[in-house]
Amino acid sequence: xxxxxxxxxxxxxxxxxxxxxxxxxxxxxxxxxxxxxxxxxxxxxxxxxxxxxxxxxxxxxxxxxxxxxxxxxxxxxxxxxxxxxxxxxxxxxxxxxxxxxxxxxxxxxxxxxxxxxxxxxxxxxxxxxxxxxxxxxxxxxxxxxxxxxxxxxxxxxxxxxxxxxxxxxxxxxxxxxxxxxxxxxxxxxxxxxxxxxx
Amino acid sequence: xxxxxxxxxxxxxxxxxxxxxxxxxxxxxxxxxxxxxxxxxxxxxxxxxxxxxxxxxxxxxxxxxxxxxxxxxxxxxxxxxxxxxxxxxxxxxxxxxxxxxxxxxxxxxxxxxxxxxxxxxxxxxxxxxxxxxxxxxxxxxxxxxxxxxxxxxxxxxxxxxxxxxxxxxxxxxxxxxxxxxxxxxxxxxxxxxxxxxx
Numbered sequence: 138x139x140x141x142x143x144x145x146x147x148x149x150x151x152x153x154x155x156x157x158x159x160x161x162x163x164x165x166x167x168x169x170x171x172x173x174x175x176x177x178x179x180x181x182x183x184x185x186x187x188x189x190x191x192x193x194x195x196x197x198x199x200x201x202x203x204x205x206x207x208x209x210x211x212x213x214x215x216x217x218x219x220x221x222x223x224x225x226x227x228x229x230x231x232x233x234x235x236x237x238x239x240x241x242x243x244x245x246x247x248x249x250x251x252x253x254x255x256x257x258x259x260x261x262x263x264x265x266x267x268x269x270x271x272x273x274x275x276x277x278x279x280x281x282x283x284x285x286x287x288x289x290x291x292x293x294x295x296x297x298x299x300x301x302x303x304x305x306x307x308x309x310x311x312x313x314x315x316x317x318x319x320x321x322x323x324x325x326x327x328x329x330x331x332x333x334x335x
Numbered sequence: 336x337x338x339x340x341x342x343x344x345x346x347x348x349x350x351x352x353x354x355x356x357x358x359x360x361x362x363x364x365x366x367x368x369x370x371x372x373x374x375x376x377x378x379x380x381x382x383x384x385x386x387x388x389x390x391x392x393x394x395x396x397x398x399x400x401x402x403x404x405x406x407x408x409x410x411x412x413x414x415x416x417x418x419x420x421x422x423x424x425x426x427x428x429x430x431x432x433x434x435x436x437x438x439x440x441x442x443x444x445x446x447x448x449x450x451x452x453x454x455x456x457x458x459x460x461x462x463x464x465x466x467x468x469x470x471x472x473x474x475x476x477x478x479x480x481x482x483x484x485x486x487x488x489x490x491x492x493x494x495x496x497x498x499x500x501x502x503x504x505x506x507x508x509x510x511x512x513x514x515x516x517x518x519x520x521x522x523x524x525x526x527x528x529x530x531x532x533x
Contacts, residue, residue, distance in 0.1 A: 239450035301503025
């Protein structure tokens with residue numbers, strides 16, 4: 138691909154990610170994306186053939202931010218409870234730290250796409266959500282293996298509750314704008330992990 | 336107001352509530368509402384003067400469903416922990432039990448309106464969310480007064496965590512379609528209440 142096209146594609150992805158972070162997936166159309174980067178709609182069409190293709194590309198683009206910002210800090214910690222806690226710490230509030238003007242696009246998409254028909258965008262968000270839950274589950278199992286969490290722990294239940302705390306923190310920090318949101322989330326996570334200790 | 340107008344207004348509110356339950360507040364426009372009830376756009380305009388006015392009327396309309404379905408069953412229980420548990424039980428999953436085709440409109444609106452500018456619709460959802468948290472807080476304080484929960488309990492923290500479990504249950508039941516969603520929510524609520532007991 139010629140260099141100029143690659144650069145335009147990056148500009149489109151960055152502008153589109155800012156849009157979905159603020160307005161949700163339905164806020165992204167080829168026309169609106171064209172306006173954001175000062176291109177014609179047919180120019181955008183050279184990169185993405187449909188709204189669905191844009192939305193999936195933007196969800197993939199958001200995943201790329203999660204690697205260095207959320208996963209890598211955790212992977213630098215020793216395996217076990219410290220790594221799990223580091224992941225939780227870097228996961229909560231990652232979207233504004235990534236420079237996005239709004240909140241976590243996946244959390245918003247789960248509410249936006251809960252009652253829509255099955256399709257490739259819904260499947261993509263389901264796959265991303267499942268992948269992250271599997272990662273959390275693996276780190277919990279590692280902390281069981283190191284003896285820091287109980288052997289008979291219901292791993293899926295712990296992960297389920299963590300995801301609820303994450304959503305509560307999203308609403309509290311972004312919608313309610315509660316200055317205590319971070320502190321409340323920490324107390325909740327700490328209590329959940331205490332319950333899980335031997 | 337002539338009877339026929341009242342009836343049309345109810346039809347508009349019911350159709351609009353079904354729309355926001357499935358597609359969110361942004362899914363409701365005067366035009367789409369007109370299509371749903373087989374009226375002209377100017378006919379709808381006789382009832383609501385703007386999209387904002389419709390959205391606020393629909394949020395009010397959803398509150399009316401919450402009374403008999405969520406609040407009344409709780410108020411029939413004796414004051415204290417039993418009333419609090421009854422409220423939680425009737426709150427989780429109330430929207431499909433109310434016959435709505437989608438999920439809780441307020442939960443979805445909190446993600447839809449988190450990053451939008453301040454305005455009357457955002458204020459309305461904030462007020463509804465705050466009102467429900469205050470009710471939960473009151474029932475928790477009642478359960479402290481009856482000695483069933485700890486006197487030194489951080490009431491706001493408990494309510495904060497309950498709201499997170501509610502959001503986790505929304506995603507788990509509606510987006511992930513996990514058949515275990517209700518059971519997982521019950522375990523989480525039970526553990527939260529155990530932590531709060533003397």
